[in-house]
Amino acid sequence: MSSNNAPAGPSAQRRPAGHLDVRTALRPYRGAWNAGLAAHLLRRAGFGGSPQEIGRAAAAGMDAAVDSLLRFSVTSLPDAPEGDFSFSAAMPQQRRAAVIAAQLWWLNRLLLSPNPLQEKMVYFWANHFTSAIGGGVTPAMMVQQYGLFRRYALGDYSQLTHEISKDPAMLVYLNGAQNHNGRPNENYARELMELFTMGIGNYSEEDVRQSARAFTGYTVRRLDGSAHYEARLHDDGDKTFLNRSGRFSGDDIVDIIMQQPATGRYMATKFLRAFVYDDPEPELVDAVASLFRTNYDVGTLLDTLLRSDVFYSARAYRALIKSPLDLAIGALKSVGAAAVGPAVDGALVRMGQTVMYPPNVAGWPGGSQWMSQSTLLARLNFLNGLVYYKPTGSAAASATSMDSMPKGRHAGMVSGIADPLTWIAGARIDDPGDVAEHVLRSTLQDDATPQQRSTLLGYLQTDAVGNLVALNAENIDEKVRGAAALAFAMPAYQLM
């Protein structure tokens, strides 16, 4: 990093060292396939996997593993939180409960969905076409919007941009619902161009003013959160936008935006950041953009990216910092969690990512922005909570019911390492080396340094004052938990 002659790239992002061969970057990967790369695929195209899921992907081979991620199956998971989560009542406690119900509904989908890539794309779209609860946006509107994102998970980005422009949560969040004939509100038009499609520098202030008029005409009914178009609220006059003139509607504006080369490049950068690595080279962006621009089909794009040479290259491996969601859901999968409880929700807040409350319309910036002393401590404390989790009588109760939450230190965690011996099933429990290998495989897919391995082994072989001890029925529970805590605390675990 240099302060005065820095490249124009955003400083939160760091590009991997080494050279990109753009000619081969998007060709199908034909190198060796192993559990490490299978885990890499599951981290990027989902939220990680249990040791069993990683084993299955490793055994299936790359193409079959990608096929099964791209092919969604029907799920019985609920499309909305169960029970009443209405937000209309003036009771702050009820409003709070509604927010938590919506957050936990989605967190549980992330953990439990048989279609991890579908939920990963909901996360991608939610952090791209951002909206947040509050200011008139209700949890129910967010749940509805996430349903839209789920339908378009691998769908047509252009069509999704049309749809999101009429989405109730978006209309309220960026004031489209107040954008009326003769009284334009520029908020949505500006962010649509700056953050959702072309990026800054590809349009003028006048384009913002003119396109805001084109998007006029929508309202959102507070009663049921539905969006409505009223012709009398629409400005039907001539507009000039990006050097074209006509009596444009919002749909016309989106169509014009989709014809701009800047849109393909902007989205290519976003997909590369989410799935491959930060601050991607311009030539890689151009290659992905020309692919994506042919039809804006996300499924086709990800089919190529997830099988590509660059995706499985050493430069992409562990090249991203896990978001708190990636960290938390991934860790819960690693320990075989059955559900996500309210404690996870609170831990995510401390890690800097409040579900359904992105910090602003640009979403979570990611990259090094995730890493501060405070957020890293919150991450490590969360992982410790999973490791030292002990189920209580009511812990197995419904994950999303607020009434049946266990009390105490791990209240609401719902899951963690309930039984260390089950967690490392198959390990020879009198062999510290074998126990260490099982713990590392379940957490870090073996990405530990020789020194870290020996620290872990030393921990399993000695007591607190350094005397040699054998693993036995009395200490194995404590020792496996301690070893898991050490593995989760290794810096590599923060990377995906």
Place this chain on the structure above:
Amino acid sequence: MSSRKQFIVQSVGAFGGLMAIDSIFARAARAAGNVSVPGSSAGRSLVVINLQGGNDGLNAVVPYGDPDYYRARPTIGIPVGEVLKLDGDIGLNPKLAGLKALYDRQRVAILQGVHYPDPNLSHFRSSEIWQTAAPDRYLTTGWAGRYLDDAKLPGQDLFRGVAIGPVLPKVMVADKTDVPAIADLKGFRFGGARDEQSRADAILDGAGSKYSFDSPYLQLVQEVAHDARAASLQLPHLVSGYKPAVAYPKTPFAQGLNLISAIVNADLGTKVFYVGLGSFDTHVGQRGRQDALLEQLAGGLNAFYDDLAAHRSDDRVLCMTFSEFGRRVGENANRGTDHGTAAPMFLIGGGAKGGIYGDHPSLTDLNFGNLKWHTDFRSVYATVCERWLAVSSEAVLGASFPILNFV
């Protein structure tokens, strides 16, 4: 990164020693630093307050004497009777009563019409411009971060700069100085640890041990982990002697100021603090939201300076507010305002010379409905650097700007 690496090598495996060294430094700083020395910044600190989202200047510092104000703001203008009058033309939002009290004691300088050339109306880019002090370039570091890197401060201190909040803001990003972002003291620690030393060793990661993969973020994670461990072990001890002299409001902003007061009064040598308040992005229903936030701002600052005064530290802490932009002069159809340009800044306490600086920008001579600025924000930063922090502003800002006389 060189000094950070050196620091890690020094302290690996030696937490006990590290704590002793830093405690000695803290005591030395306490002995030396309590009095403001003219021409030196010893003992002084700066609190940078980010009014996130674009604070509307016209309803904060109200040009109530100008009829054009009420023409532009027929529904959201502050009625004359409510304005806290500073002179015949200018007054404060009624919710800034706590700030007015400080103003009446000559502790507040109000700088009017501040912004930068070719204003950018994007929240993100404009905030980045204010935080990097670079309207014409993209910089990886913030201006306060560059100050911390270059200020030749004594010792290897973990707390040269402190940001309140979970995320490190751009203004505090430095090349050589790791600034902790601390949301609150209670959460700034390891909990539930059973094997502390082993765990710490694992986090610190064996020196000389090679990973089987390379990652552009691996070193960052290792450094933040190391510093987080050291800082979180030390900070509670270092501030344990502090007791607030007043009851701070329960708002996150005021609680952040409370933590800043604790660190100031522990004399850790911290030069720059950061705390944010928001969101001021009042496109709709501005009065309710902005008024509530201004009340938090004034209430927090009032408690903060009462507390600092009780600890005899009020003269060595200067607060400076900024926001990415002000807002459009004319209100919109939703009783709100859209993104604008020039706005006032508040400089509070420390060496601030109370008063109003610069004319209020014209409400009729506009640029696309926006106020024309007359004072470059980098002049404000330059003045703070030169007159308060006692460093060359050119090194921090990359160019020289006129020095103002509010400090």
